[in-house]
Amino acid sequence: MNLTLHVWRQKNAAARGRFVTYPASDVSPDMSFLEMLDVVNEALIAGGEDPIAFDHDCREGICGTCGMMIDGQAHGPRRATTACQLHMRTYRDGDEITIEPWRADAFPVVKDLVVDRSAFDRIVAAGGFITARTGSAPDGNAVPVPKAAADLAMDAAACIGCGACVAACPNASAMLFTAAKVSHLGLLPQGQPERHTRVRGMVAQMDAEGFGTCTNHFECEAACPKSISVRFIARMNRDYLVATLADRGEPASAEGGTG
């Protein structure tokens, strides 16, 4: 089939971008969306033009590197599917497709469809962990974890950090991403000691990065390639409230020694 693409081209973070139209010819329905872009790029290279830059790595829907707005939907029209797993049989001959980068001020464009998502890393660094120094762990079965809690924690932990939630949110909010990590760790017994500092730290960092706030549109859940539930957002809100109410101030030497 033959398609027409309208692609956002932007040379670098500082440059101004614009849409450029490209034909995509002889597209096979078995191709993935990214393989279709590969073919377009081969043609661009042959014609002496700069190929379209887009992020990708595993191409099997797990690393979270790929991500682009396809016809106004994060990762394209198929639910629970990353762009790399979207196949061209979704499209018909003659279709026009608009491709844009994730749009959020906290995710500045690096080039074309590539954005900088390091804000997510900083949110994790602000508390998205359980402090378990290597070598200090008790036996794996010392603390039983109810299966239901472990399963729910796994649902939250399935997040691939692709940023589709932010991209799809009308407010460019990172609540689903943050809530998934807060919930994953907060549901497990191992995560209890740091539960309050974790949620407060991560939310503070999330706000500082300049993401928007949640107004419960739930576009994030619909766009999430792992279908992570917005219930985790409610759970994080609850945790945050409790953490604020329960917080009796930190001891003066909270970080004693490790730094």
Add this chain to the structure above:
Amino acid sequence: MSANAIPTPLRLNRTTGRTSSFLASSIGRKVVMALTGLVLFGYVVVHMLGNLQIYLGPAALNAYAVKLRAMPALLWGVRVLLFASAVLHVWAAVSLTRANVAARGIGYRERRNRESTYASRTMRWSGVILLLFIVYHLLHLTLGTVHPGFVPGDVYHNVVRGFQMGIAPFFYVLAMLALGLHMYHGVWSLMQTVGLSHPRYDRLRYAFAAFITALVVLGNLSFPIAVMTGLLKDRSSSRAATAARR
């Protein structure tokens, strides 16, 4: 693009107080909005139920008004609470909306929504309509400033007379539609915001929101409709008014 050390949550907390960091945070302000919204919605429900007494006739309604006025502490307590809630609510709404707009400087050329609703996307507009309406409503039926034939104390007369004239009923109807939208999204949304969520009951949140919204909106809409269809007439108003004044 290398990440540098960032202040840990603990360092952050020691310099800022608990309340101010809560109010500075996005979730904190959302909670303020939810709780103040709850107060306002609660009032709207009670207000609508109280007003239903209009169908019992002028005496009943006006007597209800007298009763309320006889308890100034309660009356002023509620007014202060409502005013404070409205101010906080609008403050939170404005500051969060500004953050949300700023979070996406460059928008999409194309965007398709999948899960959001008309109500959720228009909260800020339905809210603005409500704010304007509240001001109008106070001037219209509480202070009488913009009322064509305001009789202090004769609530029944003021309502019926107020809805017989000009654009007032239309504005009222428009405001109720806005209220419906704001309330439907607001009611279940506030549950999500304060963390009331459970896989088994989440669906009930929508049903509850729809029910309470329908109740309030239909109840409130019935007043102008009843007046315009002639179901409620301005009988014996002056007698009741004098009675009330005595």
Add this chain to the structure above:
Amino acid sequence: MELRSNVPEGPIERKWEKHRFEMKLVNPANKRKHTILMVGSGLAGASAAASLAELGYNVKCYCYQDSPRRAHSIAAQGGINAAKNYQNDGDSVFRLFYDTVKGGDYRSREGNVYRLAELSVEIIDQCVAQGVPFAREYGGLLANRSFGGAQVSRTFYARGQTGQQLLLGAYQALERQIGLGKVEMFSRHEMLDLVLVDGRARGIVTRDMVTGEIESHAGDAVVLGTGGYGNVFYLATYAKGANATAIWRAYKKGAAFANPCFTQIHPTCIPVTGEHQSKLTLMSESLRNDGRIWVPKKARDPRPPNQIPEEDRDYYLERQYPSFGNLVPRDVASRAAKRVADEGRGVGPGGFGVYLDFADAIKRLGANVIGEKYGNLFEMYERITAENPYQVPMRIYPAIHYTMGGLWVDYNLMSTVPGLHVIGEANFSDHGANRLGASALMQGLADGYFVMPYTVGHYLASNKIEKLATDHSAFRQAEAAVADRVRSLLGIGGQRSVDSFHRELGRIMWEYCGMARNQGGLETALEKIPALREQFWREAKVPGENEELNQSLEKAGRVADFLELAELICLDALERRESCGGHFREEFQTPDGEARRDDENFCHVAAWEYAGQGQKPIRHVEPLSFEYVHPSQRSYK
């Protein structure tokens, strides 16, 4: 070059403990004076970086993705082995050790493998403490499954996303250290050279993939955890960015490359659909627990699978290997698939596929049970192929999946370059000629969490390491060489895209150095590869410039290295005149087509030393001896 394995003396179960005691320690106050450069943030790299930082060292960590969380370890589905014996089914450290040595077809070092089995137990504890949401039983204890044909249930898993969850655990520990300022993270930085000063590894040169800046980083020790080199085959289950550049640069600076021809082919991948194919997707091996593998008895049978009656089907694994059936090890299953495809009995487009059929399992257990076990894999398959495996059998075919070879390391995981340590898939250490399922994750984490913190310290404590800044002439030279190379890549000025060269290289490798190899084929490959390389340097087209995000340039650099490495792989395969594990030389097989080892002549590690541009590399040998597990012919009949 001398290959000293440095495996400590003494009984095998005491070696590591004894060694730990004998290793020197760095004074706690001095740790922060040492900088360690950790290249890679996969399971091996992230766990090492976090653990070293926890000890107090300054760590700099590098990855080519935009975040350390995206390293290819994330793609591992099946699970991680550990000799916990929680199932009470007879597992033990010794059994895991035994299985791994045997599974590796007696081409690994006993001392290293035993330590790996020993540490496996601690890995699970560590990961649980970090909050890795492993599958649990109803009582709340950890669940296990049997994996890759193991006779005991020792595999721990987190749905079909074990690698992801383990990596996120390590990544979170790493981010914590980044937040505390102990690790400086360099994402989107590609290591392009290793810097030696006085014969020791003292730094690296990287390219900032956003700005193009070529930068030097100095340290007291360098650790490479840069993953496997399977992308030399172009079509593989690796991430698109996976590369050999870091280890190849180190090789050219003097680190020996061990057993490059030991590559693993995974039997259950989704077959190729066309020329556009950019990578192959693995379907977890666990599918073989319930799926039955078959092909039509008749060559080129045109009927759709559901219309082929039982008597016209050949369940070839069950027929040839009655006791292991569909659960034979990867190399055996892969070669069997190739044999039937070569006979023209393959299915699907091009005939490069065999059926993996769940009809019987669904009949026996119900679609629900199968859905619960494999639902996400079935969905993934359907997304890619548009076929529903509940109704039609899956089509699968082998693909390149893992590289057992890698930089040679001793017991301390140090390469032949002092100060250069190599961990995870990038080294050659523990899997011999074939890796067992669920043991790569184990090895990566053992290396990172539990070996590096000791052996790097030992290296730092037992050597006097001078202070050094990046203005040293060695850095200047390396930077200039890197910049030069970038310039020449951009200046090739041909017409052909880099991808097309990579694809062609992949075809050569798959054809002549894939599942089955022979002398003639390898000699052909050894002619074709240099010719292709020359053509690349003449005719490739690398658009754009250095001072920007330039994905074509990144690719070009990697492919240029693959074009050199491919030759070494074929050379190694040619010289190893025996069949063992994943290395199958057609000349060396038993009458019924199984691999025939030659323990007399090839019971050793082949480690290649770079001898300079255009020179034939030098093959060194580290003999292997087996005191505890006695080599025997592997049999899965």
